[in-house]
Structure formats: structure tokens, C-alpha cells
Amino acid sequence: MGLSSELTAEELIELEYLHRMLSADSRPQRWRYCPEEPYEKQLQFLDSDKLEAFYGGAAGGGKSSCLLMGSLEYVHVPNYAALIIRRTFQDLNRSGSILDRAKEWLDPFIGSGEVHYSREDHRFTWLKTRATLTFGYMDNEHDRRRYQGGEWQYLGFDEVTQLPELWYRYLCSRVRKKKSMTVPLRIRSAANPGDIGDEWVKRRFVDHDGSERLFVPAKARDNPFLNVEEYERSLAILDPVSRQQLEEGLWISDGGGLVYGHFSLDDVIDKDSLPKLDYHIVAHDYGFTDDVGNVVLGWRRHDPNVYIVEGYKKQKQTPEDAAVESDKLSRKYKPIQMVGDTGGLGKGYAEQAIQRFGLPIEAADKHNKRGYIALINGRFSKGKIKIVKETCRELLEEMAVLSWKDGSKKEEDPKLPNHCCDAMLYGWRATLAHFEKEPDPPKTAMQKVQDEEREAIRELENRVKNEMDFLRDLL
Secondary structure, three states, X not given: OOHHXXXXXXXXXXXXXXXXXXXXXXXXXXXXXXXOOOOHHHHHHHOOOOOEEEEEEOOOOOHHHHHHHHHHOOOOOOOOEEEEEXXXXXXXXXXXXXXXXXXXXXXXXXXXXXXXXXXXXXXXXXXXXXXXXXXXEOOOHHHHHOOOOOOXXXXXXXXXXXXXXXXXXXXXXXXXXXXXOOOOOEEEEEEOOOOOOHHHHHHHHHOOOOOOEEEEEEOHHHOOOOOHHHHHHHHOOOOHHHHHHHHHOOOOOOOOOEOOOOOOHHHEEOHHHOOOOOEEEEEEEOOOOOOEEEEEEEEOOOOOOEEEEEEEEEOOOOHHHHHHHHHHHHHHHOOOEEEEOOOOOHHHHHHHHHHHHOOOEEEOOOOOHHHHHHHHHHHHHOOOEEEEOOOOHHHHHHHHHOEEHHHOXXXXXXXXXXXXXXXXXXXXXXXXXXXXXXXXXXXXXXXXXXXXXHHHHHHHHHHHHHHXXXXXHHO
């Protein structure tokens, strides 16, 4: 009989605890808190000197463990701070999550008094160095702002494709250090293909040339600790695309689950970079119980780009309030066209703007919405639409999270706001007619006089012709 059969369950737990403590003391400082030995693909990711690195591909490739290993490398350095992010609190707190794994790995050191864990903050603190490893989540705009004053040397994103690019970039701006710190700054992400952020992650890492960022592709067979055969049998029931994504790590992307998934934050410009525009269109998405979305688009002669100048919304506006807002935008931009959703309650809003201020609010074209979303995504993918950062914050926030319901690409998720996005789509559709036939430039005073002279000559010629025809009839 083996020794294990002679021990109680409590004694076995204590033996495992002692084994892990002894093993930890004998390991290099870098891996002291990691019971797993990193394998080749993981080391490629961990040893990278690039600021950003992404470990992506098949499920079961050891990505979450690798993120955790990276976060623990420098906890021996005084005041080192690491943060690992999941999309929701439920993802963070569920059994088997990366936080759950961290608790398992660090349990011996919590028991010895070397590390303290705060359940309230989801934070591990090394009492000797005051280094910290914190776990957080970002489920909405409010969560994003919770990290505004933070400062971390290591930032990890577990399942980064669940996050909008806007939120990713925001948190990346929190990665910094004091001059005296010797640790490298690192932003590390991991994910499987097949979520709302597929397009931007693929564009930023998978399709990147590797000069600035590292992409480490992962397959399930790379993980020596995984029962690959059993795992592959569990994937056999999935559809072919999902199976290839999770088994082979293939980045098959058509914009992900985001409605406007082909838009890139690289096409966001500063207000100072906005050129002088020749024409504008103002678009509204009306609603009393919902927000009123307002978007202003503009373009220049001989320029194929459309510039979204403003994109914002107003809460619970009456038709009178909305009319005042329309008038303000009309005076500011002198648009060649104004469009709005005039169906249902929107009819009263448009009528109020027409009656009170004489604004020519036209009914927005709403047929074949999915088809035109595909068209505008095509323009986004080619970089033909630019959005002004300072004045389009609410539009950008909507675009960052607006997803298809159940991933069907047939209907937008009704739980998510889309009022600025709808106004943007109305306005952009209206621009198409003007790009097909560009408006004539304003005429000079001399041109107007010449037009009047030509019109007078035409009238005289017609009168003479009519009189000659009359005389011929008499004769």
C-alpha cells in the first residue's frame, strides 16, 4: 500500500501544502509562485520585450495560465502593481476563472503570511514588497471610469475579444511607472476567436506585421497538460466555423458580433485635424422615452472621405426641445439637407421643427437597414469615414458596444443604446446622393448677374418666337 492510502484527507491536504511550499522555495524567483512550468509557446509570450503582446487562438492553449504567470514575475519588486481584467463580474468570479486559479496558486503563500488577499477588492498584496495583483472587470462605461486614477506596470486582459477597442485603449493609458522602477511595462492579452471584438483584435495583432506588437498563435495541442483527444470530442457538436475557431485557433472574422465592427479607432481624429468642410448634413433619431440622437456629417469637394463632426444625444426631449436643438445645428452648419426618423412619434418632432423654425426635416431612408450597415462597414474598413473625438464621445461609446442580438447579424441587441448610431446611418445614407451628384458651389455676384441676363434673353427670344408664330397663323 502506498503512503497516500494511509493518510486522512486533511493530512493529504497538509502534505500537498508542504510540497508546494518546498517546491516554490527551490524555483527561480520568476516562477516561484507558479506551480506550472511554462512551455515553449508560453515562454515566447512571457519573454517578449514588446509593450503589447497577444496570446490568441484555440481554447485550451494555456493562455489564462500564461497571463497569470506574467503578472507574478515581478512581485518581488517594491510597489510593483499588476491588473488583470475580465469583461463581467460573473466571468471574474465563476469557478475555474483566472481569479480562481490565482487563489489556488497563491494559497500556500497566503497560509504562510507572505501574501494577503482582500475579497472585497479582489487584490493580492505581498506584505514585504507591497506589490499587488488586482483582478477587475469592465461591464459598462461606469466600470471603465473606476480605473481612471490607476497606475500599473502589468496590464492583462483575459478574453480581450469580449471588450470594445475603446475600453482596451483607455486602460492601456494607465500603464506607467516611476523612473526609479526597473520593471518593464507590459500589456498582455489572451482570447479565443469568436466574440464581439474579433475584428479589432485581428486587425491590431493577428494581421499586424509584428514590428510593434507580438502575436503568439495558440492551439490546443500546444498545451502538454490538456487531454486533447477528449477536448476535441467535446467540440465535435459545434458548427464548423466555431469548431475551427476553438480547435485550431483560426481567426475567421467578418466584424465580430459588433454591428459596426469594421470601424477602427485609428480613424478617430482630433478636432484640430478636421479640415474645412464644404457641405454638411444634419441627422436625428427622435424619441421621447428614448434619447434623441443628433449627428452632423460633412465633406469637402474632391475628397472621398466623410467626416462625422458631432455625435451626441439628449435625454427625454420634447418635440419643442428637439426643434430648438435642430435649429441650433442648422444655424451652426447651414446644412444642405436635414433628415430624421419621422415614423411614429418622430412625425410630431419633425413637424414641430418645420412649423416653428421652417426647417426642412426630410424622412430618413430606413429600408434595408442591414444592407446599408454592411455598406458603411465597408467604408469604415477602408478608412473612408473619420470621426472627431472631442465632439463624438457618445457616438463612439455606442459603436464600441452595439452588438447583434444572439450573434445573428439580423437584429441589434435591444438592450443596448443605438440612437446616435441610427442618426449616423441616416445621415451617411443621405450623403450618398450628394456624392453621386456633387452640389454646385455657391455662385459669385457676377455669375448671378450673368444668369439673370441669360434668363432675360431667353424670355425675349421666346416672346419673339411666340409673336412670329401668331403672325404666321394670321397669314
